[in-house]
Amino acid sequence: MEKFRQIVVDAGKEMFKRSLTVATWGNISVRDPESEYIVITPSGMDYEACVPDDMVVFDKDGRVVAGERRPSIEKDLHIRIYQHRPDVNAIIHTHPVYSTVFAVTRQGIPAITEEFAQVVGYTVKCAEYAMPGTKELAENAVRALGKERAVLLASHGAVCVGPDMETAFKISDVLEKTAQILILSRTIGTPRIISKQDVKVMQDFLKTGYGQR
Ligand SMILES: [Zn+2]
Numbered sequence: 001m002e003k004f005r006q007i008v009v010d011a012g013k014e015m016f017k018r019s020l021t022v023a024t025w026g027n028i029s030v031r032d033p034e035s036e037y038i039v040i041t042p043s044g045m046d047y048e049a050c051v052p053d054d055m056v057v058f059d060k061d062g063r064v065v066a067g068e069r070r071p072s073i074e075k076d077l078h079i080r081i082y083q084h085r086p087d088v089n090a091i092i093h094t095h096p097v098y099s100t101v102f103a104v105t106r107q108g109i110p111a112i113t114e115e116f117a118q119v120v121g122y123t124v125k126c127a128e129y130a131m132p133g134t135k136e137l138a139e140n141a142v143r144a145l146g147k148e149r150a151v152l153l154a155s156h157g158a159v160c161v162g163p164d165m166e167t168a169f170k171i172s173d174v175l176e177k178t179a180q181i182l183i184l185s186r187t188i189g190t191p192r193i194i195s196k197q198d199v200k201v202m203q204d205f206l207k208t209g210y211g212q213r
Contacts, residue, residue, distance in 0.1 A: 001066065004032050004039045005052035007090075011165050012047035015094060018173070026094045026157070027072035030165060031082050033089055036060040040078055042069035073133035080138040081145065081161060088161040090168040095157035098179035102126065103152040109179055110193045117199040118206045119174040121148050129154035150175050 011028045029040040038058045041047070045054060056067035062079045064071070072078070078091050102109050109124045111117040127144035130137035141159060145151040149171050150160045158175060162168035185191040194202075 001032065001035075001037060001039065001057055002052060004030050004037070005055040005057075007165055008039045008041060008055050009050050009052055011090075011092070011169070012041055012050055014169065015092065016047045018169075019096075026092075027074050027078070028093070028165075029072075029078040029082075029091045031089045036082075037065060038079060038082055040071050040075050042067075043072050045069070074137075076133075076135050076138040077141055077159065080142050081159070084142050085145075085147075085161065087163060090162050090165040091159065092161075092165075092168045092172050093153075093157065093159045094172060096172070096176045096179075098183060099152060099158040099176050100156070101183060102179055103157060104155050106154050108152070109175065109182060111199050112182055112185065112191045112193055113178055114194070114202060115174055116178040117194050117202045120150055120171055120178070121203070122194075122196050122199045124148060124150045124152060124158075124175060126152040126154055132156065 007030050008028050015026055015028060027041045029038055031038050036059070039055050040058065042054050042056060054069050056069055056071035057065050058075065058079060059065050060083065074093055077093065081088060081091055103126055106126045108126050111122050125144040127140040130140050137153065141151050141153060149162065150158060152158055160168050160171040160175060162171055182191055
């Protein structure tokens with residue numbers, strides 16, 4: 001599990017560096033697809049100071065299998081998403097400014113740029129409100145996430161999911177940038193939403209036709 005602990009430690013430092021969150025807020029996890037063990041950040045620790053042994057390891061049913069620290073209070077959020085999404089192996093929960101503007105006004109973020117359509121999808125919904133760290137928050141988030149790659153937590157922040165950590169970070173970046181563009185675009189006009197059909201075409205293209213062979 002050493003490799004997976006290190007991935008989460010590095011991701012924590014990266015999250016802090018990219019200003020996706022403040023102080024010790026936000027949390028990260030990865031799943032080892034083989035053992036199905038889930039590595040989650042500890043609760044309230046400075047990401048700059050975290051080492052692999054600070055990470056908490058859970059089995060797929062949410063039982064602690066390693067780690068001495070108290071896990072992130074949002075452990076249920078992470079575990080429930082993995083239980084529902086076999087395609088997801090990395091989750092980043094952050095409190096970035098522009099995405100949170102949508103979360104506090106309980107609005108989703110639609111596909112207004114091609115970049116968003118390709119990397120994130122058709123629309124990111126805002127989950128129904130629940131207190132942080134509760135099972136209700138985890139259930140609401142799973143429901144609003146559906147088969148998408150991100151979800152907003154009402155009055156709280158964002159959750160991005162991917163097949164690996166690199167992809168989850170890319171989704172986080174594009175979601176936050178799109179939220180900023182959406183706010184700015186509304187100040188000078190009416191942003192147009194890309195159709196579901198076009199989003200699908202762009203995603204298929206990205207899978208098969210983009211980049212080098
Ligand atoms: Zn949070």
